[in-house]
Amino acid sequence: MDWTINSVRGWAFDEDGEILSSAEDVAAIRQPGASADTVKAFVANWLGGSINIPIILCGDMGAGPGNLLQVPTLLDALSDALVRHGEIHVIPGLKQLSPADLLCGQETLLVGLGQVSGAVCIPGFHTKHVSLEQGRVLGFSTEMTGEIISLLESEGSLKLGESVHQTFEARVFRDWVERSLDTEDAASPFAVSAARTIGVLRAEHQTSALSGLMIGADIAAHYDPGDEVILVADGPLAEAYGMALDALGASVEEYSAEEAMQDGLFEIAEAAGLLDQ
Structure with a gap:
């Protein structure tokens, strides 16, 4: 799932990475940040029944001070740094100390690009400009x-x-x-x-x-x-x-930002061993 201040998007994958269903909502996020209970309620309403599958999530829940990885860092490190809340596995965001900056969700999208290098522009409500070198985030800046x-x-x-x-x-x-x-x-x-x-x-x-x-x-x-x-x-x-x-x-x-996000979520889940649960 991609959970931000502007939208919630979710995709259900099979073990081969094929998308079985998807969901999107705006009303679900009209509160400061996401909680584990809110996420579970969203997924239960979407997929129905009790939640007995692993959930991997990026975005605002990964923005807590203790959840952030400092750049420069390898994107491969994300799968080893997931923060667990029961069935929910939160992908940490990235922090930059000088000048101070954050990536919350875009780090997952970068994983979905594969082993690309160069200047990456990710437009949005806040546009991110990222320096990427063979899977390593060197630095980034945000424009509002x-x-x-x-x-x-x-x-x-x-x-x-x-x-x-x-x-x-x-x-x-x-x-x-x-x-x-x-x-x-x-x-x-x-x-x-x-x-x-x-x-x-x-x-x-x-x-x-x-x-x-x-x-x-x-x-x-x-x-x-x-x-x-x-x-x-x-x-x-x-x-x-x-x-x-x-x-x-x-x-x-x-x-495509959406395809990169989907690929990134699945790749991190696979690397973290969530497909075996």
């Missing part, structure tokens, strides 16, 4: 790009009226990405509001512009033209970050 966009448009000066329906416009998105890539003369988020006010940006394209500006700034802070970047994402996030990296001139190798 998605959260900042959400706050600006829900509570900030760029708050959208209920009557304004947003549509994604690739041309607008890329235009604002390119504005943010010019680090010597980059626009600020206020420029999006100003562009609407003076009539050079349509109201329904505000999110396209703001996302382009913020994602472009995120990319520009971590990569240079010609860099090879491993992008781990799905759907709109894969499209948006892929476009931004292309605008920068980076070379992109794409992986």
Whole structure:
């Protein structure tokens, strides 16, 4: 299971790693963190009956101070460091002391990538930029790009009226990405509001512009033209970050985040001997 502040996703595997069923919920996480009882209730409601199978979980439950492995570290170490709560086996997150940072769930996704090396970009509510070398996490950094966009448009000066329906416009998105890539003369988020006010940006394209500006700034802070970047994402996030990296001139190798998460969970469970239980 992948248990975060934004969603709960679960997959039931057979002994060969084939997915038998899946579940997703948002209401289950409307509380500070997950407890063993909450996880058991979620699984019982999903699969039915009593829980007599091993459960492996990553995300917020692995973020406790005593659960974290310090980087640099081998991803192989995760299977030997599982924290057990009855039938539940929690994968530890990763911590970085300087600058202080955390991975909570993304470490499992990295396992699912296999023995890749290089710069890894994992977009999300908080986007992670990871340096990976043959199964060893050297370091990482977090950008709150998605959260900042959400706050600006829900509570900030760029708050959208209920009557304004947003549509994604690739041309607008890329235009604002390119504005943010010019680090010597980059626009600020206020420029999006100003562009609407003076009539050079349509109201329904505000999110396209703001996302382009913020994602472009995120990319520009971590990569240079010609860099090879491993992008781990799905759907709109894969499209948006892929476009931004292309605008920068980076070379992109794409992986599905959901498939990497599934593979990582199963591989860690197998390495920890949970399939024999």
